Amino acid sequence: MMLTAESVTRIKNAATMYPVAKSAVLPALTIAYRQIGHLNEDIYEEIGEVLGVAAGEVAEAASFYTMFPKQPVGKYLIQVCHNISCSLLGAESLISYLEQKLGVQVGETTPDNLFTVVRVECLGSCSTAPMMQINHDYYENLTRKKVDRILEQLATEAGTGGQA
Amino acid sequence: MSFYSPVRTNAAEVTASSRLHLFKYVEDPDQPKIETYETRGGYRAWRKALTSMTPDQVTAEVKTSGLRGRGGAGFPAGMKWGFIPKGTTKPRYLVCNADESEPGTCKDRVLMERDPHSVIEGMAIASYAIGCHLMFIYIRGEFGYSTDVMRTAMAEAYRKGHLGKNIYGTGYDLEMIVHTGGGAYICGEETSLLNSLEGKRGNARIKPPFPAISGLYDCPTIINNVETLATVPHVINRGGEWYKSLGTEKSTGTKIFSLSGHVNQPGNYELVLGHNLKDLIYSPQYGGGILGGKKLKGVIPGGSSTPFLTPDMIDIPLDYESLVAAGSMLGSGAVIVFHEETCIVWVIANLIRFYRHESCGKCTPCRDGTSWLEQIINSIERGTGRPGDVEKIESICENILGRTVCPLGDAAVMPIISAVKLWRDEWQHHIEHGKCLVSTKFNLAEGN
Numbered sequence: 001m002m003l004t005a006e007s008v009t010r011i012k013n014a015a016t017m018y019p020v021a022k023s024a025v026l027p028a029l030t031i032a033y034r035q036i037g038h039l040n041e042d043i044y045e046e047i048g049e050v051l052g053v054a055a056g057e058v059a060e061a062a063s064f065y066t067m068f069p070k071q072p073v074g075k076y077l078i079q080v081c082h083n084i085s086c087s088l089l090g091a092e093s094l095i096s097y098l099e100q101k102l103g104v105q106v107g108e109t110t111p112d113n114l115f116t117v118v119r120v121e122c123l124g125s126c127s128t129a130p131m132m133q134i135n136h137d138y139y140e141n142l143t144r145k146k147v148d149r150i151l152e153q154l155a156t157e158a159g160t161g162g163q164a
Numbered sequence: 165m166s167f168y169s170p171v172r173t174n175a176a177e178v179t180a181s182s183r184l185h186l187f188k189y190v191e192d193p194d195q196p197k198i199e200t201y202e203t204r205g206g207y208r209a210w211r212k213a214l215t216s217m218t219p220d221q222v223t224a225e226v227k228t229s230g231l232r233g234r235g236g237a238g239f240p241a242g243m244k245w246g247f248i249p250k251g252t253t254k255p256r257y258l259v260c261n262a263d264e265s266e267p268g269t270c271k272d273r274v275l276m277e278r279d280p281h282s283v284i285e286g287m288a289i290a291s292y293a294i295g296c297h298l299m300f301i302y303i304r305g306e307f308g309y310s311t312d313v314m315r316t317a318m319a320e321a322y323r324k325g326h327l328g329k330n331i332y333g334t335g336y337d338l339e340m341i342v343h344t345g346g347g348a349y350i351c352g353e354e355t356s357l358l359n360s361l362e363g364k365r366g367n368a369r370i371k372p373p374f375p376a377i378s379g380l381y382d383c384p385t386i387i388n389n390v391e392t393l394a395t396v397p398h399v400i401n402r403g404g405e406w407y408k409s410l411g412t413e414k415s416t417g418t419k420i421f422s423l424s425g426h427v428n429q430p431g432n433y434e435l436v437l438g439h440n441l442k443d444l445i446y447s448p449q450y451g452g453g454i455l456g457g458k459k460l461k462g463v464i465p466g467g468s469s470t471p472f473l474t475p476d477m478i479d480i481p482l483d484y485e486s487l488v489a490a491g492s493m494l495g496s497g498a499v500i501v502f503h504e505e506t507c508i509v510w511v512i513a514n515l516i517r518f519y520r521h522e523s524c525g526k527c528t529p530c531r532d533g534t535s536w537l538e539q540i541i542n543s544i545e546r547g548t549g550r551p552g553d554v555e556k557i558e559s560i561c562e563n564i565l566g567r568t569v570c571p572l573g574d575a576a577v578m579p580i581i582s583a584v585k586l587w588r589d590e591w592q593h594h595i596e597h598g599k600c601l602v603s604t605k606f607n608l609a610e611g612n
Contacts, residue, residue, distance in 0.1 A: 026360065029346065065347055085430075088425045088606060089608075091606075123265075124307065125273075143609040144608055146611050
């Protein structure tokens with residue numbers, strides 16, 4: 001079992017709210033993703049069992065939604081918006097800066113498993129561009145200095161003494 | 165306490181205005197608290213509707229107001245509510261569409277984060293109008309903070325008796341579910357949203373039947389945008405006639421505009437419909453002019469799916485009809501501005517990548533067409549475009565337009581068609597010389 005007892009309870013509770021239990025598939029995927037950090041076939045099986053929905057149906061839905069990583073990612077998943085409003089204010093330069101600072105390419109994870117950098121579609125933060133989402137939080141109106149501080153803070157939080 | 169999102173608003177102007185209303189309290193960190201909201205007259209409209217009006221009277225008031233859907237389509241909200249079949253024995257559902265994800269659009273997030281009860285109150289009134297006892301808000305999954313704020317507000321609304329059983333002693337029951345999505349632009353399209361809410365892939369459904377007849381769980385369902393619903397309490401409190409007196413004859417009321425891109429002061433600004441677009445971009449109160457004092461090159465006036473305007477076209481009123489007359493659309497009110505050092509091919513390459521990624525894959529013209537368009541446009545952008553590419557792009561666009569189940573296909577090609585038309589020389593130059601007329605390089609600011 002990858003899901004904790006607490007996650008299972010939360011998924012069951014979510015299912016009881018809806019007139020049809022299958023509606024809880026996305027909430028369940030969200031709960032699982034927040035606990036584990038990514039999704040895979042084993043998790044779909046577990047969710048399917050809890051909800052009484054075929055694992056294939058859970059997998060079918062999950063494969064559609066790009067918000068959930070389908071393989072393990074670093075402790076901090078850095079998602080950079082590269083859409084028009086952010087790009088007009090330097091999103092591509094932001095991505096290059098992150099790649100250079102962290103020594104990885106988009107899609108890769110740092111060797112210490114701390115940071116994964118990915119590109120994502122519009123996150124609805126266009127008037128505070130450029131922006132990135134790290135795990136569940138938004139970081140907006142980004143500048144180089146701001147990115148430096150954010151990465152430093154996260155590395156410190158992770159206990160590596162600000163080496164990022 | 166500071167705000168989660170630092171986005172700029174014109175709340176001060178709204179507070180001093182007798183016409184603007186949505187953004188009145190969005191700079192007050194206490195506004196999300198129910199006590200604050202109630203003190204300022206919150207939930208008064210819900211109480212009024214439920215205790216002194218019939219559902220038909222509520223719908224009639226909204227029809228009178230002329231309020232049109234603020235998600236992009238601009239369909240009259242009251243008329244939409246009226247499509248629920250009379251005398252249906254099936255449960256009826258209301259879904260608030262908070263899957264805000266069209267590039268440039270970031271207004272609903274502000275309402276949810278900074279005035280969540282206005283959204284709940286509007287949802288409750290709309291629910292009553294259509295006879296719904298279980299309402300949903302579908303929030304895009306990435307909006308974690310908005311979701312938290314909405315959940316907290318919902319719990320408070322239950323605690324204070326604005327939601328739940330026997331509301332205000334009327335015998336009316338109303339439950340609410342905050343539902344989160346999984347990162348899919350297409351789920352902002354109402355039938356895709358319904359599939360997603362049912363736990364399925366977010367593929368669009370063929371219409372008819374329209375959701376008002378057969379929507380969520382095959383039951384009559386009304387889907388309205390966050391801003392539309394947040395407007396409803398004001399309509400009930402001050403009357404449809406009052407709302408109708410704002411704006412223009414066919415575009416009544418006010419609208420939030422998300423201003424982004426190359427302006428000095430990007431932000432979310434509530435304006436009376438009919439406000440001048442040029443003023444929004446240049447006024448020191450709003451956009452404050454073009455970044456770096458550069459010359460304006462183009463504007464996308466209503467979100468990334470709407471056709472472009474050139475500088476000679478922007479001295480127009482921001483209302484549904486004027487934008488259509490100018491060859492574009494008001495859409496979601498997301499005004500994206502770019503200056504002279506922006507290559508149009510680069511802009512389109514950015515937009516088509518988004519639509520190719522977000523195509524749900526159901527309809528061949530959209531699934532394959534967006535992919536082909538991306539390849540050809542990228543090839544031009546890289547400097548390997550070939551003679552005839554522009555014509556090929558136009559032909560593919562024409563074959564997508566109007567040939568898909570949902571509007572995503574149209575959304576993908578409308579800006580391309582307009583960009584090719586307005587800046588044809590630039591496309592040809594790009595193909596002939598293998599590079600941009602202008603060098604497009606936007607650096608991340610150094611900051612402090």
